[in-house]
Amino acid sequence: MRQTPARRAELLATAAEVFAEQGYNATTVREIADAAGLLAGSLYYHFDSKESMLDEILATFLGELWARYEAVLAAGLGPRATLEALVTESFREIDRHRAAVAIYQKESKYLAVQPRFGYLDDSRSRFETAWLTTLERGVATGAFRADLDVRLTYRFVRDTVWVAASWYRPGGRHSPEEIARQYLSMVLEGIAVRE
Template identity: 50%
Template sequence: MAATRSGAGSARNAAGGTRGSDRRAELLGIAARLFATQGYARTTVRDIAEDAGILSGSLYHHFSSKEAMLDEILRDFLGRLLVRFTEIEKREGVTPKEKLDELVLHAFVTIHDSPHAVALYQKESGALSHQAAFEYVNKYSHENDEVWLRVLAAGQESGAFRADIDVDLLYRSMRDSIWATVRWYQPGGGYDPAELADHFLSILYGGLLAR
């Protein structure tokens, strides 16, 4: 009987842990959306709680502060992005062009899957990077940039990409064009991430002028 009660208690704890984890994720999703649309400074704990249908005090059962929520959103977003970009770069038996194709596709997939995190990062990263608690934002950003720059440089070295192109300038143009898509992209609005990536790469590789 004791073993049965212990097992039942463990099952309840596991279920409660899952529900708690799901609730945290839900609250972070609400916070990311409000931070992205209203701005971090203008969004209050009360705003987040009201949107979630709970009292402000209940939010503190899950997070110590609004800043803690922002921190978790950005760390998760930037960390996952770096992991995936690094995986693409390190793939063996894949050409630099194929790696660049994958990087571009994953960027558009990220915009599709995590639009609020992308928009939040774009809006707030400049100001946050000067705060000690968010110094990692610059670190992650730099490491993500370096992945793309190495892939582009490898493409030049292999002869696949033009050697007379300034890689840094090219990357900045690509980065800003791709991530700015979050401002107008709507899931189900006529283009999926793969179509956006194909269109972008077609212009990048083929240019605008008719041949």
């Protein structure tokens, strides 16, 4: 079961696509199998259960995401540069793992309460800490406005970035870096013309 990780990865990618499209619960194992070109039962040669597929998709995604976040956080950048780097990495991750990100967005809330998916909640708090710290640092250094509610701002930035996974299509008009740039411009400078 470990000889050909290629087949495994292939099946997981297919499953992720279908999960992202229809939602985890609404997706039947048969639909995944159809999309992958085998019979429903055959999936169980590769995976223990539908849930374990979801698990592997999310864990892989979060593992990769955190590797990149950690690199950013360890770089010792100022708050504004940190925010820019985090947002850019996020859009890159959406570009690489669009399906996984979409699944994460849609399902993580109710999954996080299950023991098996406890790491979703862990991730969420690390996430929160990283962002809040960055924002607070920015307020302290005068990079960010002090008259805004930091928690509200955190939610604003967080959602703003990740919801993009619901409409983003890799290979479209904009590169992830380009989208990141425009989002950052809006988030940092606002959309109103400065008088």
